[in-house]
Amino acid sequence: MENKFNFETNNVVEISDVRKSYMGFTVLNGITLGIEKSTITSITGHSGSGKSTLLRIIQGIEKPDNGEVKIFDRKIDYTSSSKVIKNLIKQNIGIGFQSPMLMGNHSVLDNVNLYLEGKSIKPDNLRILELLSRFGMDSQKKLDQPASSLSGGEQMRVALVRALASEPKLLLLDEPTSAIDSKGTQNVFKNLREIVDTTGTTIVTVTHDFDLIKDYTDKKITIESGELL
Amino acid sequence: MNEINDNSKDINKPILNELSLSIEAERRKSNRERLAIGLSMAIGSAAIAGVILTGDASHFEITKSMPFIPLAQQSINSLDGYLAKFGEISFPTVLGGIGLTKIFANKNSKLDFIDKISSKEMISDSARKESRTKKILQKCFAGKIAILAAIGVALASFSVSVGNEVSNGPERPIVALMKEIPGNTLITESSQAQPMLDGQLSSSLINRIEMDAKEKGINAIPFTKNLGEITLSDGKTYNTLEFGFEPNRTSKIYWRVSEGCNNIPVYVDRSARIPVNGNINIDGVNANVVGEINGYSAIGREGVEMSDQAMKDCIEKDINAPDYAIVLDSSAKEAQQILDESNINHEAATVITKNQYLNNSLKFWEGNVKPITNTMALFSALFAFVAMGASMAGRLVRNKRELAAMSASGIKNNVIRASEILRAAKDSVIATISGCSISLLTPFIVNSIEAGFRAGIGLEELAVGAAVGTIGCIGGVIKPLIRIKKNIDVSENTRVS
Ligand SMILES: Nc1ncnc2c1ncn2[C@@H]1O[C@H](COP(=O)(O)OP(=O)(O)OP(=O)(O)O)[C@@H](O)[C@H]1O
Ligand SMILES: [Mg+2]
Numbered sequence: 001m002e003n004k005f006n007f008e009t010n011n012v013v014e015i016s017d018v019r020k021s022y023m024g025f026t027v028l029n030g031i032t033l034g035i036e037k038s039t040i041t042s043i044t045g046h047s048g049s050g051k052s053t054l055l056r057i058i059q060g061i062e063k064p065d066n067g068e069v070k071i072f073d074r075k076i077d078y079t080s081s082s083k084v085i086k087n088l089i090k091q092n093i094g095i096g097f098q099s100p101m102l103m104g105n106h107s108v109l110d111n112v113n114l115y116l117e118g119k120s121i122k123p124d125n126l127r128i129l130e131l132l133s134r135f136g137m138d139s140q141k142k143l144d145q146p147a148s149s150l151s152g153g154e155q156m157r158v159a160l161v162r163a164l165a166s167e168p169k170l171l172l173l174d175e176p177t178s179a180i181d182s183k184g185t186q187n188v189f190k191n192l193r194e195i196v197d198t199t200g201t202t203i204v205t206v207t208h209d210f211d212l213i214k215d216y217t218d219k220k221i222t223i224e225s226g227e228l229l
Numbered sequence: 230m231n232e233i234n235d236n237s238k239d240i241n242k243p244i245l246n247e248l249s250l251s252i253e254a255e256r257r258k259s260n261r262e263r264l265a266i267g268l269s270m271a272i273g274s275a276a277i278a279g280v281i282l283t284g285d286a287s288h289f290e291i292t293k294s295m296p297f298i299p300l301a302q303q304s305i306n307s308l309d310g311y312l313a314k315f316g317e318i319s320f321p322t323v324l325g326g327i328g329l330t331k332i333f334a335n336k337n338s339k340l341d342f343i344d345k346i347s348s349k350e351m352i353s354d355s356a357r358k359e360s361r362t363k364k365i366l367q368k369c370f371a372g373k374i375a376i377l378a379a380i381g382v383a384l385a386s387f388s389v390s391v392g393n394e395v396s397n398g399p400e401r402p403i404v405a406l407m408k409e410i411p412g413n414t415l416i417t418e419s420s421q422a423q424p425m426l427d428g429q430l431s432s433s434l435i436n437r438i439e440m441d442a443k444e445k446g447i448n449a450i451p452f453t454k455n456l457g458e459i460t461l462s463d464g465k466t467y468n469t470l471e472f473g474f475e476p477n478r479t480s481k482i483y484w485r486v487s488e489g490c491n492n493i494p495v496y497v498d499r500s501a502r503i504p505v506n507g508n509i510n511i512d513g514v515n516a517n518v519v520g521e522i523n524g525y526s527a528i529g530r531e532g533v534e535m536s537d538q539a540m541k542d543c544i545e546k547d548i549n550a551p552d553y554a555i556v557l558d559s560s561a562k563e564a565q566q567i568l569d570e571s572n573i574n575h576e577a578a579t580v581i582t583k584n585q586y587l588n589n590s591l592k593f594w595e596g597n598v599k600p601i602t603n604t605m606a607l608f609s610a611l612f613a614f615v616a617m618g619a620s621m622a623g624r625l626v627r628n629k630r631e632l633a634a635m636s637a638s639g640i641k642n643n644v645i646r647a648s649e650i651l652r653a654a655k656d657s658v659i660a661t662i663s664g665c666s667i668s669l670l671t672p673f674i675v676n677s678i679e680a681g682f683r684a685g686i687g688l689e690e691l692a693v694g695a696a697v698g699t700i701g702c703i704g705g706v707i708k709p710l711i712r713i714k715k716n717i718d719v720s721e722n723t724r725v726s
Contacts (some may be wrong), residue, residue, distance in 0.1 A: 062720055101631065103352070109252065110345060138248075161389075163638075
């Protein structure tokens with residue numbers, strides 16, 4: 001049905017001829033792309049190439065000038081004050097921004113749990129702790145601390161857990177390991193791979209250092225001059 | 230050292246279980262605390278509403294409408310009344326709302342989110358370690374005291390308190406003096422008679438009224454009125470309001486000091502702060518302060534009283550001088566009959582009640598000063614609204630990246646709105662409590678500056694403060710929240726900082 005999301009589909013995201021320019025400067029010049037279920041796709045390209053822009057269009061945050069985006073077989077309507085996409089995101093999509101965007105005064109645990117509660121999801125402590133531990137945040141002292149007292153890498157880890165906490169069917173991440181060293185980056189992706197393999201979720205991630213993580217990904221997309229290589 | 234553990238195989242289940250249990254225990258404990266706080270707030274709000282409801286009748290007498298005053302002046306004059314009414318409803322409602330949110334937050338995820346998000350600023354203010362007070366403030370309210378809002382609340386309730394004292398204060402000594410003369414009906418020169426207007430009835434009319442009343446077995450006491458002056462030994466002067474009457478004898482006089490009596494024993498209102506045994510001069514006559522009275526003073530006008538004996542010893546009366554008025558212990562109808570029979574020369578004279586006399590005074594002061602003090606109250610309220618609105622809106626701007634991230638992550642705008650409104654509500658309660666506490670101290674200051682001034686903070690004044698607190702805090706945040714999509718541009722605010 002036209003109006004329903006089809007979570008069984010193999011084409012989780014379908015992008016056709018997406019264009020976007022800012023003040024006459026073309027960033028994306030006709031991108032067509034499909035993302036398959038239960039895969040990790042990484043978007044690469046040099047700084048300013050439009051990686052975040054493309055991801056943010058899929059996230060429903062940025063509106064394309066042209067073309068269309070389908071998620072779970074349904075076209076995203078960017079105009080209708082985004083109620084539909086918001087409901088989809090609320091229940092089924094995990095969002096990671098290029099900066100951690102934590103609430104600095106709230107504790108690590110609150111940063112994760114309150115996001116769930118804001119979507120009317122009751123947090124499961126043990127599961128959240130397991131996730132935090134998986135991504136290297138299992139010291140109780142740190143869990144009670146205000147998020148602003150964490151290091152940049154630690155904040156990105158918490159933001160990643162926050163995006164994963166609602167068990168999303170699609171995870172859209174913008175450089176989740178940008179502030180993490182190479183060994184840490186590999187471990188994060190190793191864990192993301194495990195999650196994809198065990199839960200069947202789908203991940204699209206923007207990355208700067210593809211070589212570090214290539215073993216854990218299924219597909220690489222490179223943007224250059226507004227087009228896919 | 231806090232080594233980051235990046236190896237999933239290192240996950241230690243038993244330790245996590247234990248951690249999870251301790252977090253759960255911690256959550257239960259803070260939920261119990263919150264339930265207790267929420268219940269106290271709900272009970273407190275019901276108690277306040279109860280006090281207000283039972284105190285209602287006495288409150289409404291104060292704000293009388295004045296139909297003959299032009300509309301603008303009338304609405305300004307009753308502004309304090311409207312605000313008070315609003316505050317009486319808004320404060321317990323807001324406090325009760327916060328309490329209920331806390332009570333149900335233990336069971337409802339969305340309410341838990343709304344309560345916790347609104348309990349502190351989202352972005353970190355420099356202080357890392359939170360003080361005990363701050364922690365308590367976070368548990369109950371929004372983590373800090375909205376100072377500007379509190380000042381707005383204090384200013385508004387203070388202005389109203391001054392306004393009420395300026396218009397109601399002059400009544401105080403009249404009520405006190407009037408109480409000493411038995412009877413509720415007055416014959417005066419004009420129906421508009423009040424202490425600030427002069428008026429007189431001739432000695433012949435007073436004579437006939439007294440005789441007529443005596444025949445009918447009605448107690449009639451004439452009195453004179455004088456606006457005079459006290460001079461202290463240090464040369465400082467006070468205005469006085471003097472009523473001359475003799476409770477136990479009929480007489481009609483201009484009081485005149487007896488020969489040789491130059492040290493009248495008097496009681497002076499304690500607000501003049503003249504020590505007992507102090508020597509003063511009243512209208513040119515030396516007097517000695519033998520004691521204090523209380524409640525006989527108005528703004529800048531001190532009440533002075535002397536005993537019957539002192540009057541007999543020291544004061545003579547001029548038999549042919551006119552009097553100011555005569556009080557009859559009869560119904561208005563009987564008094565009118567007596568006046569009709571006695572007023573053979575058709576002098577200007579009319580029957581009014583003591584209450585009418587007091588109301589004339591109140592109307593005079595309200596008409597003259599209340600528009601001014603209420604305008605001051607209005608300005609301080611406007612100041613408060615603008616300042617508080619700006620600070621509330623400013624917080625929205627400060628937190629816009631965090632709010633944008635929430636919105637982009639699928640948290641509904643209405644949930645975000647609710648948490649920001651609850652934050653403003655929490656601020657309004659704390660601002661009202663602290664502002665009202667400040668305003669409770671202000672009367673002591675003004676009252677000690679102005680002799681005879683007795684500004685007081687009562688339910689009405691506090692309710693006006695509460696109204697300003699609610700309207701300022703919640704009103705200030707509602708406008709930016711209505712246009713939340715415009716004010717918190719998700720696309721703009723989720724880009725790399
Ligand atoms: N809202 C905007 N207004 C104006 N220009 C924008 C906006 N968003 C993006 N751009 C421009 O579009 C281009 C692509 O930006 P984008 O953030 O997508 O780059 P990126 O590939 O993610 O780069 P990086 O690796 O540095 O994060 C940049 O030149 C940027 O300046
Ligand atoms: Mg980017």
